[in-house]
Amino acid sequence: MTNSGNKVLRVGVIHNGKILDEQIFRKPETVFVGDSEKSHFVVPSSSLPSRFPIFYFKSGRYELVVMENMTGKVFLKGKVIEIEEVVKKGMLKKRGNAYILPLSQDSRGKVMVGSAIVLFQFITPPPKAPKLKLPRSIRGSWTQRVDWPFTSIQSILAIIGIIFFGFYIPTVPPPDPKDLSDIPNRFAKLIAPDIEKFEDVKEKEVAEDIKSDAGMGKVKKEEKVDSDAKRPNKPRDAATIQKEESIRVAEMQKKVAGKGLLRMIGTMGEGGQGGIISDVLGDGGKDSDIDTALSGVKQIGIATNSSQRSRKGDIGATETAKIDNLDVKKSDGKIGVQGRSEKAVVGRASVGSTEVDGQIDAASVSQIVKSNASAVKRCYDKGLLANPTLKGKVSVSIMINSAGRVEVVDITEDSVGDASVTQCIKGVIMRLRFPKPDGGAVSVDSSFIFSPSN
Secondary structure (H helix, E strand, O other): OOOOOOOOOEEEEEOOOOEEEEEEOOOOOOOOOOOOOOEEOOOOOOOOOOEEEEEEEEOOOEEEOOOOOOEEEEEOEEEEEEEHHHHHOOEEEEEEEEEEOOOOOOOEEEEEEEEEEEEEEOOOOOOOOOOOOOOOHHOHHHHHHHHHHHHHHHHHHHHHHHHHHHHHHHHHOOOOOOOOOOHHHHHHHHHHHHOOHHHHHHHHHHHHHHHHOOOOHHHHHHHHHHHHHHOOOOOOHHHHHHHHHHHHHHHHHHHHOOOOOHHHHHOOOOHOOOOOHHHHHHOOOOOOOHHHHOOOOEEEOOOOOOOOOOEEEEEEOOOEHHHHHHHOOOOOOOOOOOOOOOOOOEEEEEOOOOEEOOOOHHHHHHHHHHHHHHHHHHHHHHHHHOOOOOOOEEEEEEEEEOOEEEEEEEEEEOOOOOOOHHHHHHHHHHOOEEOOOOOEEEEEEEEEEEEEEO
């Protein structure tokens, strides 16, 4: 049956003389029967799959799908067809284990599916039933459908909120204006990269000089600042800018010269002689060496506490020792330093006997333990770096689970006596993988003997 017709498929299912279900398929689709809840019709039948497509819709046409154990009659093109007979004669097209019978708009019939009977026919679709609508007297008006207590509470809360904000918002003071000084530097640089102009820097420097001066000079400078502030900015030529810059640099050098390390370096000695640098470097001579700087020193005393100072001369002398009084013999000024060499400590590690308790290939277990002896030796080598005399024997008991993985590692003997070495060995063994045992978990006992090689 093509989809161009006006008729639709109607299917009903009868079981034990009672109608189980009846459906009209207004839109063409494949209809399933079976004991699955996803089927259109739930039919208890052990001879069918849980979801069997009894009416298969393909290419705008319905097809009846039957199995060899199905019986029934179909009226098709004015003839009654016995399903069992046409199946035995091979008159139907076979698709897998099922047989296909094309249907037309005048087709109808019944099919026995186990203990259920499936009836079908193509009918003109009946008009859709109108939606049930209660009478107006029962439905009532919209005022009867409103929850008035809830609506009243919501309305009261809304009115209170409007009144509150109406009185509160006008009383809120406006936010204080933000200056560039209140903005973090990382944002201020984005807004105004060049905040301080040259004129602002100059005014700040003049203000600092005013604070350091006194008397009439202070008043004159204040008047000069006021006149400069009132005077409008005029374009300056290159010579004027260069002169102002040189004055500013000179003033900065004057301020910095008497502070911190620069003050100490520039300090002069008694009588205007050289200061700290000239005492050590010989007035800045490039050819002076440490022998010349430390010449003349006879003896240095050692302070016994933090409050005492070193003394020069013989025992009992009271004159304070100076660095230029050190008596150092002449030398060529060359000092040779030989690099320190560290002798590497290498250890030896050997694997003792391996005993296996359980159903597992003992040779494979022994081979795996020996092949990982180098990793165990690295644990011992790390211990030798801290203690070159480290040696002894470490015995372990290994529990292997049914998957071939190490479940537990116990140290049964430890004559090495280094916890870091034994902990490292346990970590190496925990990562080993062994063949899967046949009879469950097995136990393996092994030992490692360590000794330094030199």
